[in-house]
Amino acid sequence: MRITVIGCGYLGAVHAACMAELGHDVIGIDIDDAKIAGLAAARPPFYEPGLPELLERALAGGRLRFSTDMADAAGSAVHFIAVGTPQRARENAADLRFVDAAIESLIPWLRDGDLIAGKSTVPVGTARRLAERVGLSETGATLAWNPEFLREGLAIEDTLHPDRLVFGLPDGDHERELDLLEQVYAGALDDGTPLVVTDYETAELVKVSANAFLATKISFINAMAEVCEVVGADVTQLADAIGYDARIGRRFLNAGLGFGGGCLPKDIRAFMARAGELGADQALTFLREVDRINMRRRERAVDLARETLGGSLLGRRIAVLGLAFKPDSDDVRDSPALNVAAQLSLQGAAVICHDPRAVPNARRRFPELTYTESLDEALADVDAVMVLTEWQEYRDLDPALTAAQVATSNIVDGRNCLDPEVWRAAGWRYRALGRRRAEALATALA
Numbered sequence: 001m002r003i004t005v006i007g008c009g010y011l012g013a014v015h016a017a018c019m020a021e022l023g024h025d026v027i028g029i030d031i032d033d034a035k036i037a038g039l040a041a042a043r044p045p046f047y048e049p050g051l052p053e054l055l056e057r058a059l060a061g062g063r064l065r066f067s068t069d070m071a072d073a074a075g076s077a078v079h080f081i082a083v084g085t086p087q088r089a090r091e092n093a094a095d096l097r098f099v100d101a102a103i104e105s106l107i108p109w110l111r112d113g114d115l116i117a118g119k120s121t122v123p124v125g126t127a128r129r130l131a132e133r134v135g136l137s138e139t140g141a142t143l144a145w146n147p148e149f150l151r152e153g154l155a156i157e158d159t160l161h162p163d164r165l166v167f168g169l170p171d172g173d174h175e176r177e178l179d180l181l182e183q184v185y186a187g188a189l190d191d192g193t194p195l196v197v198t199d200y201e202t203a204e205l206v207k208v209s210a211n212a213f214l215a216t217k218i219s220f221i222n223a224m225a226e227v228c229e230v231v232g233a234d235v236t237q238l239a240d241a242i243g244y245d246a247r248i249g250r251r252f253l254n255a256g257l258g259f260g261g262g263c264l265p266k267d268i269r270a271f272m273a274r275a276g277e278l279g280a281d282q283a284l285t286f287l288r289e290v291d292r293i294n295m296r297r298r299e300r301a302v303d304l305a306r307e308t309l310g311g312s313l314l315g316r317r318i319a320v321l322g323l324a325f326k327p328d329s330d331d332v333r334d335s336p337a338l339n340v341a342a343q344l345s346l347q348g349a350a351v352i353c354h355d356p357r358a359v360p361n362a363r364r365r366f367p368e369l370t371y372t373e374s375l376d377e378a379l380a381d382v383d384a385v386m387v388l389t390e391w392q393e394y395r396d397l398d399p400a401l402t403a404a405q406v407a408t409s410n411i412v413d414g415r416n417c418l419d420p421e422v423w424r425a426a427g428w429r430y431r432a433l434g435r436r437r438a439e440a441l442a443t444a445l446a
């Protein structure tokens with residue numbers, strides 16, 4: 001099938017490469033010349049494991065091309081819209097200008113029977129508005145909403161083998177739209193992937209409510225972490241214990257610095273803003289608390305660093321390990337780790353930042369911080385180490401060898417990814433979010 005993917009950011013680039021992998025003939029379109037030139041040379045502008053190889057294979061096989069010219073969309077049966085919907089400046093609502101612009105520039109190239117399939121995360125009501133616009137164009141094209149649930153770092157697996165497919169289709173007869181989407185996803189459907197066929201509004205809401213639920217789950221466990229800190233309990237054991245209940249489940253119950261990235265924070269805010277516009281704001285006021293709990297964790301991490309260093313950060317040398325919003329990513333959008341690094345620096349600490357992948361992006365965002373690509377250099381002679389993104393290489397650090405590199409063996413585990421007993425046994429003063437202090441532990445055991 002001939003497929004267009006409009007918008008070649010994280011979502012679009014991965015989607016285009018995966019559609020080609022499935023055997024479709026794909027054209028990826030974006031207005032950014034540099035992005036298109038990079039993708040055409042199998043060099044994505046972000047780090048996603050396996051993507052360069054997938055692009056290379058598809059480009060070499062002739063099943064994938066990239067272009068900045070919307071005219072190249074002409075002749076495709078399905079046109080995916082995968083442009084960004086960022087948070088508006090100084091507002092919670094989503095900025096839909098890229099979605100609107102993509103539709104407007106696509107309309108002149110549509111043919112009778114073409115299907116536009118929206119993948120971008122949009123406020124509920126957007127698909128119906130866009131469908132009306134496409135109807136007015138009298139091109140004979142129609143619109144479906146087909147939200148995407150990929151996780152960064154696992155984007156290819158999530159696209160090729162999704163947990164579920166959701167098709168939001170026009171009211172009334174939609175056999176043609178359903179048939180086209182079933183052809184696009186024939187492989188996944190043959191593998192037994194669950195399919196939900198529904199209306200536009202439900203499809204749009206599935207996406208934002210899934211992200212709202214995940215954010216709530218993380219903030220729930222981080223709220224428990226706050227209580228654990230007060231009473232000297234251990235949130236990690238608590239998560240294990242409640243997670244054994246299959247109704248609760250252990251996944252997404254990792255307490256620590258909380259959620260960041262280009263999706264969860266902006267999506268819950270846009271969802272609240274949209275509910276407000278619809279007069280249903282009360283239904284989502286709990287998300288404000290979810291957001292607050294999440295942001296408080298960052299402040300708590302800074303406080304923990306200060307406490308660990310005896311009450312003041314001024315002039316103290318701190319190694320910040322991790323800048324990406326999560327491991328296996330170079331993405332620093334709304335990254336809790338980078339936010340904490342910047343706060344520590346603002347409060348007078350001499351911060352040296354390390355990350356296996358995210359240093360270039362972090363440097364662009366906060367040029368005033370000090371960065372290094374060498375873990376040894378980051379650790380040399382510091383007064384405290386803070387692990388803020390749980391990269392495997394930090395989990396694998398040897399406490400005894402690391403102790404020989406630093407000035408003082410203080411460690412703050414912002415992601416509950418290290419074994420406290422092992423680090424304490426090697427002479428470290430170990431502190432973590434939601435876990436009892438060693439002193440409290442000693443008292444509890446006495």
Ligand code: UGA
Nearest residue numbers: 148149150151152218252253254258259260261263325326
């Ligand atoms: C998220 C969703 O998981 C995807 O399903 C969705 O498609 C995507 O947003 C999107 O809307 O495009 P992603 O942003 O890649 O995916 O990252 P997640 O793996 O969800 O992690 C989000 C944040 O939560 C990270 O900062 C991570 O460190 C944090 N997190 C995750 C925790 O603090 N604790 C956990 O237990 C899990």
